[in-house]
Amino acid sequence: MSTLKKLVTTAAVSISLVIGISAxxxxxxxGTPVDESQLKNFDLIAQADGxxxxxxxxxxxxxxxxxxxxxxxxxxxxxxxTSANTRLVGGDMQSEExxxxxxxxxxxxxxxxxxxVQRAMPADAPKSLSSSxxxxxxxxxxxxxxxxEDSLLLNKESLMQVEMPNKDGFIDSSQAx
Amino acid sequence: xxxQELDKVAANGLINRRHLLGLGLxxxxxxxxxxxxxxDAGLNLEIPGWSKQPGxxxxxxxxxxxxxxxxxxxxxxxxxxxxxxxxxxxxLHQLHGSITxxxxxxxxxxxxxxxxxxxxxxxxxxxxxxxxxxxxYEDLLRYPMVSKIYFLECSGNSGSLFGPNAADxxxxxxHGLVSGAEWTGIPLSTLxxxxxxxxxxxxxxxxxxxxxxxxxxxxxxxxxxxxxxxLFQNGEPVRPGQGYPMRLFVPGCEGNISxxxxxxxxxxxxPTHFRDETSKYTDTRLDRKSLQFTFPMGTKSVITAPSGQxxxxxxxxxxxxxxxxxxxxxxxxxxxxxDGGRTWADAMIDSHQSEKALARFRxxxxxxGGDAVLQSRATxxxxxxxxxxxxxxxxxxxxxxYHFHGIQSWAVNTAGDIANVYA
Numbered sequence: 001m002s003t004l005k006k007l008v009t010t011a012a013v014s015i016s017l018v019i020g021i022s023a024x025x026x027x028x029x030x031g032t033p034v035d036e037s038q039l040k041n042f043d044l045i046a047q048a049d050g051x052x053x054x055x056x057x058x059x060x061x062x063x064x065x066x067x068x069x070x071x072x073x074x075x076x077x078x079x080x081x082t083s084a085n086t087r088l089v090g091g092d093m094q095s096e097e098x099x100x101x102x103x104x105x106x107x108x109x110x111x112x113x114x115x116x117v118q119r120a121m122p123a124d125a126p127k128s129l130s131s132s133x134x135x136x137x138x139x140x141x142x143x144x145x146x147x148x149e150d151s152l153l154l155n156k157e158s159l160m161q162v163e164m165p166n167k168d169g170f171i172d173s174s175q176a177x
Numbered sequence: 178x179x180x181q182e183l184d185k186v187a188a189n190g191l192i193n194r195r196h197l198l199g200l201g202l203x204x205x206x207x208x209x210x211x212x213x214x215x216x217d218a219g220l221n222l223e224i225p226g227w228s229k230q231p232g233x234x235x236x237x238x239x240x241x242x243x244x245x246x247x248x249x250x251x252x253x254x255x256x257x258x259x260x261x262x263x264x265x266x267x268x269l270h271q272l273h274g275s276i277t278x279x280x281x282x283x284x285x286x287x288x289x290x291x292x293x294x295x296x297x298x299x300x301x302x303x304x305x306x307x308x309x310x311x312x313x314y315e316d317l318l319r320y321p322m323v324s325k326i327y328f329l330e331c332s333g334n335s336g337s338l339f340g341p342n343a344a345d346x347x348x349x350x351x352h353g354l355v356s357g358a359e360w361t362g363i364p365l366s367t368l369x370x371x372x373x374x375x376x377x378x379x380x381x382x383x384x385x386x387x388x389x390x391x392x393x394x395x396x397x398x399x400x401x402x403x404x405x406x407x408l409f410q411n412g413e414p415v416r417p418g419q420g421y422p423m424r425l426f427v428p429g430c431e432g433n434i435s436x437x438x439x440x441x442x443x444x445x446x447x448p449t450h451f452r453d454e455t456s457k458y459t460d461t462r463l464d465r466k467s468l469q470f471t472f473p474m475g476t477k478s479v480i481t482a483p484s485g486q487x488x489x490x491x492x493x494x495x496x497x498x499x500x501x502x503x504x505x506x507x508x509x510x511x512x513x514x515x516d517g518g519r520t521w522a523d524a525m526i527d528s529h530q531s532e533k534a535l536a537r538f539r540x541x542x543x544x545x546g547g548d549a550v551l552q553s554r555a556t557x558x559x560x561x562x563x564x565x566x567x568x569x570x571x572x573x574x575x576x577x578x579y580h581f582h583g584i585q586s587w588a589v590n591t592a593g594d595i596a597n598v599y600a
Binding site for chain 2: 028030043047103106109116119120123170171
């Protein structure tokens, strides 16, 4: 038993003794049950196995128009960015002395691009794009990086197949002490 | 005490820490030494004006002295292309002790501070659980809570020290993305247990209710350990800039994973690989592989005074003071050097230090008017010793600039000017 759990147990027992509500405090269940179906407009998490990818889709050709309307102020006409942080295109992790790290050169998973654009972009109006618009605009970003063809219909099936150039470039350190 | 009795414990003026209390120092600009005994003939004490009339009434909400209004966080200018994004840095050079006032605790936001009505806020726990649950703020206030003192440090704190040239900066501008507070909340394991963790679950995915819906993935074993759903900071409800009405708090780890405005915890088999754990907050090594989920912050210390951009006006005794912390334990020792790391002396720290909390250190130092390079070096309860900047940069490279915890140097020149240097 961890120290924290001991503390909580001790706290629960002492509260129980003091205010006489038996074991109810420690075992209290105050959360309200919900179904996953009630979370479909709430849960935006999209993972590489395709979980969380919505219906809809489109091509880079469609995405270019959205990009030029909604994204270029920060990301530039060709994804060159207005700063290192907003650059989307180019870079090479191996050849450059200080590698330019972009969606194309650095990001290991295409799912991250969907997940992030859907939850956080465009920065001035997050969550204002439809699911199809998200597919289309990320198709354009992937296409500018030479990762997919501009005619590919990007949807929940095809997005799962997209392989990023730096997919093997990361080491999971989550269990490092 | 005469100057001759000072017990020099390292080169260039460092004095035994045990003299600290006896000297009765008050900090910057206070000259002790020989002048302690000599009365100033020009000094005639009178009853001041504020002792001759009633003062202000008690108030509903306290405010600081108008004479301390210059204590401010340092916030960057708003960037129209990054609305709400940015950070504000704690004025480390003006703070003492090891608890940061809530109004001066550092902040980092990715899409601004949402204005959340707690009556409308929900916390959902779902995914690989027996029963998905939704909690209201009122529900959560009824759970048994714990209070713990912890530091919080942004992964990017001190990042400019990876750069090739030493930046002209202050303790605040270089290191101000660290603060310390008492956090009160519910052990996350209590809530996860209530939902019933599925044996296949390996990660929690925590998402905030800000405009970026900022998310981070955290291994379940860590989430079940000392992670807290924090509702109070230094006794009051967590402030909006810190995640009101609730935030995750992951002790000892890079601040970004202590997701603010927490609204969703989804248990999954795999991490989500959110943007802020792939594109950002990852550490590219010299071999071009990048470390992902690098959570614990390193063993580190910073001298907060005297520090960069201050000026020593007079020769004499100063209190060298600062903060030390470790994401892997408590602080056991802090040493200070006044000669750029050639000789070291132990600074005073309180004998008992909390795990993953700021430790305040102090040591008296006599500035003789010559050149000096002040450094501090922390050791934690696991035996981790703060590395030199050179060894850290040699090991990690500087493609990424997260997790800097090397020894930093403040150079004092003969004019008393203090600057960040690489020494």
